[in-house]
Amino acid sequence: MTADVVPLPRKGPEPSIEPMLALTASGMNQVNQVILDRMQSEVPLIPALAGHLISGGGKRLRPMLTLAGAELVGYSGTRHYKLAAAVEFIHTATLLHDDVVDGSDLRRGKAAANIIFGNPATVLVGDFLFSRSFELMTEDGSLKVLRILSGASAIIAEGEVDQLTAQRKIDTSEERYLHIIRAKTAALFAAASRIAAVVAECNEEEERALDEYGRNLGVAFQLVDDALDYDADAAQMGKDRGDDFREGKMTLPVILAYARGNEEERTFWKAAIGGFRTSDADLEEAIRLIDSHNAVADTKARARHFAQRAIDALSIFPDGKARQAMTQAALFAVSRGY
Amino acid sequence: MTADVVPLPRKGPEPSIEPMLALTASGMNQVNQVILDRMQSEVPLIPALAGHLISGGGKRLRPMLTLAGAELVGYSGTRHYKLAAAVEFIHTATLLHDDVVDGSDLRRGKAAANIIFGNPATVLVGDFLFSRSFELMTEDGSLKVLRILSGASAIIAEGEVDQLTAQRKIDTSEERYLHIIRAKTAALFAAASRIAAVVAECNEEEERALDEYGRNLGVAFQLVDDALDYDADAAQMGKDRGDDFREGKMTLPVILAYARGNEEERTFWKAAIGGFRTSDADLEEAIRLIDSHNAVADTKARARHFAQRAIDALSIFPDGKARQAMTQAALFAVSRGY
Numbered sequence: 001m002t003a004d005v006v007p008l009p010r011k012g013p014e015p016s017i018e019p020m021l022a023l024t025a026s027g028m029n030q031v032n033q034v035i036l037d038r039m040q041s042e043v044p045l046i047p048a049l050a051g052h053l054i055s056g057g058g059k060r061l062r063p064m065l066t067l068a069g070a071e072l073v074g075y076s077g078t079r080h081y082k083l084a085a086a087v088e089f090i091h092t093a094t095l096l097h098d099d100v101v102d103g104s105d106l107r108r109g110k111a112a113a114n115i116i117f118g119n120p121a122t123v124l125v126g127d128f129l130f131s132r133s134f135e136l137m138t139e140d141g142s143l144k145v146l147r148i149l150s151g152a153s154a155i156i157a158e159g160e161v162d163q164l165t166a167q168r169k170i171d172t173s174e175e176r177y178l179h180i181i182r183a184k185t186a187a188l189f190a191a192a193s194r195i196a197a198v199v200a201e202c203n204e205e206e207e208r209a210l211d212e213y214g215r216n217l218g219v220a221f222q223l224v225d226d227a228l229d230y231d232a233d234a235a236q237m238g239k240d241r242g243d244d245f246r247e248g249k250m251t252l253p254v255i256l257a258y259a260r261g262n263e264e265e266r267t268f269w270k271a272a273i274g275g276f277r278t279s280d281a282d283l284e285e286a287i288r289l290i291d292s293h294n295a296v297a298d299t300k301a302r303a304r305h306f307a308q309r310a311i312d313a314l315s316i317f318p319d320g321k322a323r324q325a326m327t328q329a330a331l332f333a334v335s336r337g338y
Numbered sequence: 339m340t341a342d343v344v345p346l347p348r349k350g351p352e353p354s355i356e357p358m359l360a361l362t363a364s365g366m367n368q369v370n371q372v373i374l375d376r377m378q379s380e381v382p383l384i385p386a387l388a389g390h391l392i393s394g395g396g397k398r399l400r401p402m403l404t405l406a407g408a409e410l411v412g413y414s415g416t417r418h419y420k421l422a423a424a425v426e427f428i429h430t431a432t433l434l435h436d437d438v439v440d441g442s443d444l445r446r447g448k449a450a451a452n453i454i455f456g457n458p459a460t461v462l463v464g465d466f467l468f469s470r471s472f473e474l475m476t477e478d479g480s481l482k483v484l485r486i487l488s489g490a491s492a493i494i495a496e497g498e499v500d501q502l503t504a505q506r507k508i509d510t511s512e513e514r515y516l517h518i519i520r521a522k523t524a525a526l527f528a529a530a531s532r533i534a535a536v537v538a539e540c541n542e543e544e545e546r547a548l549d550e551y552g553r554n555l556g557v558a559f560q561l562v563d564d565a566l567d568y569d570a571d572a573a574q575m576g577k578d579r580g581d582d583f584r585e586g587k588m589t590l591p592v593i594l595a596y597a598r599g600n601e602e603e604r605t606f607w608k609a610a611i612g613g614f615r616t617s618d619a620d621l622e623e624a625i626r627l628i629d630s631h632n633a634v635a636d637t638k639a640r641a642r643h644f645a646q647r648a649i650d651a652l653s654i655f656p657d658g659k660a661r662q663a664m665t666q667a668a669l670f671a672v673s674r675g676y
Contacts, residue, residue: 041499042496043496043500043503044503045499045502045503046496046499093465097461097462097465100438100457101457101458101462102458119438119439119457120438120439120502121499121502123438123461124439124495124499125495125499127431127432127435127468127491127494127495127498128492128495128496128499130465130495131488131492131495134472134484134488134491135492138484138485138488139485141481143479143481146472146476146484147473147476147477150469150473150475150476151473153465153468153469154469154470156465156469157463157465157466157468157469158379158380158381158384158466160462161379161381161383161384161459161462161463162381164383164458164459164462165381165382165383
């Protein structure tokens with residue numbers, strides 16, 4: 001009883017993020033400049049705290065989507081730099097608040113901002129960056145972009161609250177889980193991609209296609225991220241392996257292992273997700289059970305399904321450097337995770 | 339060595355908030371409808387948590403300023419209802435985050451949201467309301483309003499971080515304190531008033547006058563609020579008397595008492611604001627010292643100065659019901675606090 005595996009293309013080179021990085025390199029310099037300029041404040045704690053996270057080796061994947069999308073549709077202006085920075089500010093604000101919400105110790109392999117600067121400052125600097133992102137959008141002046149990004153922001157917050165509600169609830173279904181990650185992660189991927197079509201004044205079909213690319217990529221990305229929490233080396237990933245487990249987050253590896261488990265295993269999961277079995281030995285047992293049901297591998301297979309949908313959404317665009325880079329990026333996301 | 343006292347007008351009726359309430363009553367019904375509609379979500383925890391605060395007896399003073407300003411300039415449209423709701427959402431989001439930042443137990447005499455729902459949900463529902471406020475503004479479609487309110491939001495967050503930085507710092511000056519409250523409180527009062535002139539397409543002078551009314555009223559309001567923490571009955575105010583003291587917040591009563599105190603008193607204040615003397619007996623001692631230097635009374639006198647400036651800012655508008663109600667509201671704010 002395992003899920004269908006969507007195979008990776010059998011031929012061709014290993015999927016790589018390099019074409020995406022090359023495609024967006026010069027634009028990302030512009031975006032990074034906007035980010036550095038606009039995280040400044042006369043209150044020194046703000047750039048200190050924001051800079052800790054912003055200069056902390058993030059991949060800036062979301063603004064990269066805006067830039068790649070702009071390349072794809074042949075946009076030759078400069079409006080997307082500011083908007084891509086706005087997208088990254090929304091993401092950074094979300095990360096800061098997440099760290100407070102989850103009580104995280106590590107983020108990207110470094111001490112999380114809340115550990116160094118405390119919860120109060122972390123919450124407030126998140127608010128500052130969030131406000132700044134709306135200032136940037138307002139400066140751009142497109143009400144359509146504002147609608148897309150303010151809508152995405154509300155959906156992200158809804159998704160995060162929904163996730164909180166599902167925490168420690170063993171009966172969370174795969175459907176509910178997908179609904180949550182579409183909101184908390186995929187909505188911003190979708191918006192980041194879509195606004196490229198808006199600034200380029202593309203037609204509705206192209207806008208929708210870029211939205212779908214981002215949305216499916218976001219789901220794939222989160223699935224792989226959730227799989228890695230029961231799989232990868234913590235030091236390498238810059239994330240404490242087992243964080244999701246200890247917090248009782250219902251992610252797909254756990255949902256699958258629970259669904260496929262026998263009575264005894266389900267008893268273990270109820271206790272573990274309920275917060276009564278969270279030791280290192282319990283985590284090892286969880287990983288063993290997940291592995292025995294192929295749940296990490298199948299979570300990654302689900303991710304490949306969404307990555308493939310992201311790739312297919314691009315089919316209305318002419319083949320070329322941008323589309324190939326975005327295709328490679330989607331394959332790369334599910335081959336090893338960023 | 340006490341500050342000049344700005345006298346209240348010697349004649350005329352006791353200042354009252356009633357004319358303001360009457361002026362805005364029917365409009366506030368519209369605003370409240372928007373607030374109730376737009377705090378809804380498919381995630382039940384969101385309206386539950388938001389409703390706890392929103393239905394918790396808030397005065398909705400900020401949206402009232404938008405409505406009163408609209409009356410003052412003779413605006414006859416309906417755009418201001420949505421925008422006033424957006425202002426209240428920004429304020430509510432700020433309160434929710436403040437409660438987490440301060441670790442508050444009480445808000446408006448009831449258990450604070452973070453006590454009932456926990457910090458994580460409180461942070462995230464704040465984010466949701468904040469996003470919703472930008473959705474409302476975007477629906478209205480005025481980039482000028484968006485610029486004013488996104489700018490105010492960034493300044494509020496800066497002010498809050500600045501306040502955090504000044505916490506437990508006995509050498510905080512009155513100047514610095516005023517700078518902080520202008521940002522954390524007065525910026526939203528100013529924006530709430532100003533946008534009334536924007537929707538009514540007033541000239542720049544009228545816009546600026548409404549901005550100044552709100553800004554000075556906001557400073558006055560915060561001064562009185564800070565005075566009451568060393569003065570009023572906690573049960574009556576719905577605020578734990580002594581919260582500011584225990585958190586080591588540098589508000590004007592403390593700044594004045596410290597400046598006017600002798601060596602021994604200053605030693606006490608250093609220990610108290612430093613967090614080493616926070617018992618009930620220490621609070622009583624603090625109140626005694628503040629009283630002996632007339633620091634609550636003089637803080638209220640400072641508030642009257644700003645209330646008078648707010649009132650004078652209205653002088654460019656014709657006399658009438660709206661201007662009288664706004665004048666009364668400013669006098670009321672500093673005669674007893676809301």
